[in-house]
Amino acid sequence: MTTFNFTRRTALTGLATAPLIGMTAAPALAQPAQQGPLIPRISRFGVGAFEVTTLLVGSRTADEPQGIFGMNVSAETFAEASAEANIPADQNQFFFHPTLVNTGSELILFDTGLNGAAITQAVEMAGYTPDAVTHVILTHMHGDHIGGLMMDGAETFPNAAYITGQVEFDHWSGTDNEGFANMVAPLAEKMTFIGDGASIRPGITSMAAFGHTPGHMAYMLDSNGQQLLIFADLANHYVWSLAYPDWEVRFDMDKEAAAASRRRVLGMLAADGVPFIGYHMPFPGVGYVETRGDGFHYVPHSYQLLL
Ligand SMILES: [Zn+2]
Numbered sequence: 001m002t003t004f005n006f007t008r009r010t011a012l013t014g015l016a017t018a019p020l021i022g023m024t025a026a027p028a029l030a031q032p033a034q035q036g037p038l039i040p041r042i043s044r045f046g047v048g049a050f051e052v053t054t055l056l057v058g059s060r061t062a063d064e065p066q067g068i069f070g071m072n073v074s075a076e077t078f079a080e081a082s083a084e085a086n087i088p089a090d091q092n093q094f095f096f097h098p099t100l101v102n103t104g105s106e107l108i109l110f111d112t113g114l115n116g117a118a119i120t121q122a123v124e125m126a127g128y129t130p131d132a133v134t135h136v137i138l139t140h141m142h143g144d145h146i147g148g149l150m151m152d153g154a155e156t157f158p159n160a161a162y163i164t165g166q167v168e169f170d171h172w173s174g175t176d177n178e179g180f181a182n183m184v185a186p187l188a189e190k191m192t193f194i195g196d197g198a199s200i201r202p203g204i205t206s207m208a209a210f211g212h213t214p215g216h217m218a219y220m221l222d223s224n225g226q227q228l229l230i231f232a233d234l235a236n237h238y239v240w241s242l243a244y245p246d247w248e249v250r251f252d253m254d255k256e257a258a259a260a261s262r263r264r265v266l267g268m269l270a271a272d273g274v275p276f277i278g279y280h281m282p283f284p285g286v287g288y289v290e291t292r293g294d295g296f297h298y299v300p301h302s303y304q305l306l307l
Contacts, residue, residue, distance in 0.1 A: 039056060039059060039283055040056070040283065040284070041055070041056045041122065041125060041283075042054075042055060042056070042122070042125050042126050043283070043284030043286070044126070045286070045301070045305035045306050046226075046305055046306070047221050047223055047226050047227070047228045047305065048203075048221075048222070048223025048224030048225065048226040049103070049104055049223045049224050050101055050102065050103050050104070050203065050221055050223045051101070051102040051104075052099060052100070052101050052102075052221070052228065052277075052305075053099070053100040053101075053102075053126045054097045054098075054099050054100075054277060054283070054284045054285055054286065055097055055098050055099070055100060055113075055119070055122035055123065055125070055126060056095060056096070056097045056122070056283045056284075057096050057097060057098060057113035057114060057118040057119055057121075057122050057148070058094075058095075058096040058113065058114050058118060058144075059093060059094060059095045059096065059283070060093070060094050061091055061092070061093050061094070062091070062092050062093075062094055063090065063091055064090065065089070065090070065091065065092035065237075065240070066078045066089065067250065068092070068249065068250045068251070069092070069236070069237050069240035069241060069247060069249055069250075070240055070244070070247045070248070071247070071248040071249070071250060072246075072247060072248040073244075073247055078240075081239065081240070081243065081244065082239070082240075085239040085243070087239060092237070093282070094280060095280055095281065095282055095283045095285060096113055096114060096144055096279065096280065097113075097277075097279060097283055097284070097285055098110055098111040098112060098113050098119060098122070098145075098148075098279070099111070099230055099277050100123065100126055100128070100133075101204075101221065103201070103202065103203060103204075103223070105202075106134045106135060106201060107128060107132050107133050107134050107135075108133070108134065108135040108136075108137060108201065108204070109123070109133050109135070109136050109137070109157065109160070110137050110138075110139065110219060110230050110232075111137075111138060111139055111145040111146075111232065111279065112136060112138075112145065112146060112147060112148030112149050112156065112157075113144065113145070113147060113148045114143070114144050114147040114148065115147050115148055115151070116147075116148045116149075116150065116151025116152070116156040117151065118148065119148035119156060120148075120151070120156060130156055130157050130158070131157070131158055131159050132159075133157040133159065133160045134159065134160060134161065135160055135161050135162070135163060135201065136149070136157055136160045136161075136162050136163070137162075137163045137164070137200070137204075137219060138162070138163070138164040138165075138168070138184075138217075139216060139217050139218065139219070139230070139232035139233065139279070140165070140168050140212065140213040140215065140216040140217065140232065140233065141164075141168055141169075141171075141172045141177075141179070141180055141184060141213065142179075142213065142233070142251070143179040145232070145233075145279070146179055146180070146183040146184055147179065147183065149183040149184065149187060150182065150183050150186060150187075155187070161190065161192065162187050162190050162191040162192065163191070163192045163193075163194060163200055163201075164184075164191055164192075164193060164194070164217075165193065165194060165195070165206070165208075165215040165216075165217040166193035166194060166195055166215070167195070167208075167210070167214055167215030168213060168214065168215025168216065168217065169184070169188075169191070169193055169215070170215070171213070171214040171215055172184065173185070173188075194206050194217075195208070196208035200219075203221060203222050203223045204219055204220070204221060204222070205219070205220045205222065206218075206219055206220075207219065207220055207229070207265070209231065209232075209234045209261040209265055210254070210257050210258075210261060211252055211253070211254045211255070211256075211257030211258030211259070211260065211261045211262075212232075212233045212234065212249075212251065212252050212253065212258050212261075213233075213253050214253060214254070216232065216233060216234070216261075217232075218230060218231040218232060218234060218265065220274075227272075227274045227275075228274065228275050228276065228277065228286075228305075229265070229269060229274055229275075229276040229277075230276070230277050231265060231276045231277070231278055231279075232278075232279045233251070233279055233280065234258075234261060234262060234265055234266075234278070235262050235266065235278060236249060236251070236278070236279075236280040236281075237280070237281075238278070238281050238282060238287075238298040239298070241262065242266065242289060242295060242296045242297065242298050243292065243293075243295040243296060243297065243298075244295050245259055245262035245263050245266065245295055245296065246259045246263075266289050266296045267291070269288070269289050270288075270289045270290050270291045270296060273288065274288075275287065275288050275301060275304070275305065276288075276289070281298075282300075284301070286300070286301040286305065287299055287300040287301050288301070
């Protein structure tokens with residue numbers, strides 16, 4: 001079980017143990033303290049003239065991933081597919097990473113993570129202060145995406161304008177959802193609501209990818225002829241959801257629509273060679289897709305976007 005708590009700094013205490021051998025000459029070195037797994041928290045690269053930073057705000061291990069990612073297949077099928085991809089079938093590591101885009105004139109945050117403290121710390125690690133964020137754009141309104149909008153009853157990003165999908169907002173505003181009430185409703189007056197194919201900022205276009213939630217949106221960045229799709233929760237596992245887009249995912253509210261969105265959008269990315277950022281993909285969560293068999297294969301970004 002590996003859980004990284006990014007909201008609290010862990011004090012590293014060097015445990016110097018007494019030397020066990022020898023009372024003689026050379027002073028014995030302290031036992032080297034093991035530090036535990038380490039994941040980079042910030043990754044920055046370019047898309048045309050845009051500077052794009054992915055911010056890891058949390059990561060945790062989950063057991064029994066078939067119950068999340070392969071609800072409609074047999075245990076044998078799930079185990080086989082996992083073994084083929086060299087990943088365990090009984091555990092999964094989740095990642096949570098919003099994206100920060102500096103267009104040169106605007107600083108735009110896509111989704112806000114689990115809580116205000118973690119996203120604030122991540123934005124600061126990326127070299128900015130929260131009050132420098134000009135726009136917060138939401139892909140959808142699950143708690144792990146809206147959780148950082150407010151902190152202690154105040155806006156985490158006090159100078160930001162907010163943009164989100166109309167369908168998504170309308171859905172959640174008609175429910176009795178605590179996250180929506182605490183995080184989104186207080187900001188509703190300041191929000192701009194958009195639909196599919198809207199040019200929402202210079203070089204940023206919305207793309208409907210409904211299914212995971214009723215109004216889940218993806219956003220295409222386009223600068224100097226280069227593109228990248230921020231696809232959020234369109235596909236949440238690099239093997240189970242990319243290679244097998246029809247496998248049912250517990251968190252997809254409309255499973256059929258989610259699978260159809262996956263096939264349509266991943267097919268487009270594969271055909272056009274456009275890279276994407278997946279919010280829950282292994283950090284930094286940037287890669288390409290190619291078609292393979294009846295599904296898709298994830299090709300992680302190496303250095304293409306650093307050139
Ligand atoms: Zn999510």
